[in-house]
Amino acid sequence: MTVLTRIETTIGSAFGIGRVRVHPLFIALLVGAYFTHLLQTALLLFTFVMLHELGHAFTARFCGYEVEEVSLLPFGGVAKLSYARLGFQPRDEALVAIAGPFVNLLLCILSATLYGMHVIDLTLYQQSMQLNIWIGVFNLLPGLPLDGGRILRAARSRQVGYERATMEAYNLAFALSILLMLTGIVALYTGHPHFGMMLLGLFLFVTAWRGRKDTRAETMRFLDAKRRQDNSVLKMQSLAVRSPTPIRDVVVQFAPDRYHIVYVLGEDGLVLALLEETELLDAVFEGRWLEPVMDLVHEP
Incomplete structure (x- = not known):
């Protein structure tokens, strides 16, 4: 077991989770931030993303799910559950999905309160507000695998069925990813480059593409879960x-x-x-x- 794995397992155990795994992309971001003198901003981002994802994890545990692992990415994260899939229970999926952005809202309120009490300075206040708004708003976009996409699927699955609701959320993710990338390109040509927008769009496109390819397999897992559920x-x-x-x-x-x-x-x-x-x-x-x-x- 590597030192990083031990640290990730220790952090996870402290929060009642199997493991908190830091994605290599996030580690690369932290290293790059160190050499560009943006380490404080990167560490704040890491902290807010972890709290965002712990919000998901704690809510999942409250709903009765066992959380095996939480993976942290620069935009949010992914919670891996034991023997269960949230999408098969719309109410649980919606509750767990909204918990992450809700944590970011609470962190905005906390930052404003601490700034009003002169506990933190203006720079830290502005960074905290910007990062939490960015994380919360991006994750609320209505496309899978983002939180907004999970809320959308939870709302639609009872009306149109699980598979169709899943496909709708992935199709919206494709549209949003293209919009983000085009916005980034337009910003570049107008002299206001925003590479983060383009990277987010590309990431959303790739993850939605992979998820959409697995939709039929996910449908089979859903049907198997229905076959085994208590119909009383x-x-x-x-x-x-x-x-x-x-x-x-x-x-x-x-x-x-x-x-x-x-x-x-x-x-x-x-x-x-x-x-x-x-x-x-x-x-x-x-x-x-x-x-x-x-x-x-x-x-x-």
Whole structure:
């Protein structure tokens, strides 16, 4: 175990987390800040990002999740949970997502209070306000994997299904990333270069691209979680589908926190049969992903 790993594990244990991991990009930023005489600003950024991410972690623990690891990046971080995915529980995902920016809001209030009491000087006050506003606002942009994207998915998944809500949030992330990069390019041509804007846009584009590629695998994990969940107290949601519709096209519309009843319609539009969520999910994990729902109706 390296010295850095020991430090990361010690910090994590102090906060009841498996490990707080500092991303190499953040370490490079700190090293660069040292040689450019911006170490104080970089250390403030590191502190605020860590507090932002600990806000997520503590809220996740409050909601009953075990936090294995927190990775710190210059813009925020990523919390890795044990045996659970927040997106499968919209209320929990929204609560945990909003906790990070809320910490930054509290830090802004704290900075203003300390400055008003003459505890900190104007420079430190301005740096604290700017960094916390920057971290909070950027993370509230409505695109995955940012906090705003998770809030958006939590709000939409019950209406349009988990997979579609996830895709919407990733598509918004692509649009936002392109807007950020174009803004950075325009700023460069107007003589006011803002490389941070371009880097944030590029980072958001890359992470959204990777996440979007894994959407179908994430959907399968979501469906497996639904198959295993306690169905004793769930609101019911109904879907109506034509009999030739593949099972795949039905289950991808399933939403979290709901139990689905599927009405199978014939060519005349009349209801031929009812299928329960468990029947469709069992068929999915039997490898019948592409079969029409009518095959389930005809089974004895």
